[in-house]
Amino acid sequence: MLHKVEKMIQAIPECIECDKITGEDCFIIRLVIRSIGQLDEILDELAEFAQCNTSIVKSTPVKRRLPPL
Template structure:
């Protein structure tokens, strides 16, 4: 994306950049609590009109600050009562191959590449212990998995504070 810049003395201003002020942060907090709120209700909560809220949300979407909208799923109630974190250590070529085959692992709901001893952290949800064992067996084709069962989670989706 080309930047439209105008120089005033030594300062450069990017007119494609959306400035996050306290009202925009309040809007993000409202969306994080309930993305289905109407712009009118959000406006009442943050002290703006519905059109002003809609304009700010649209600008944040255009800038990529808001990447999309989703739903939080209770994995246990959805039939996946066991969640685990699996670290995997692979050879470089195996990691690239693993990432290209990630769609073959529907149990994986989060995968991040990391530095250090391991290559990636996976968060998985499975139906039972046998399902977890089968998943681990399938992962060994790509490297050495190390599994920890998640007993409790004290955080949810990342939130703007």
């Protein structure tokens, strides 16, 4: 089932990044969307095969950076 969900995520054009993680959740997906309605459409598709939880990023205090060498 996870393989099917992974393929579905790969096909979402609004998905700019996805990590497979440990713990209760299986994936963290970063989407760029224009509206909550657009988010609902994506969640409706995924909900057929996976339980979905959402969070919205309010700010990014530390942007992605390279570790010190």
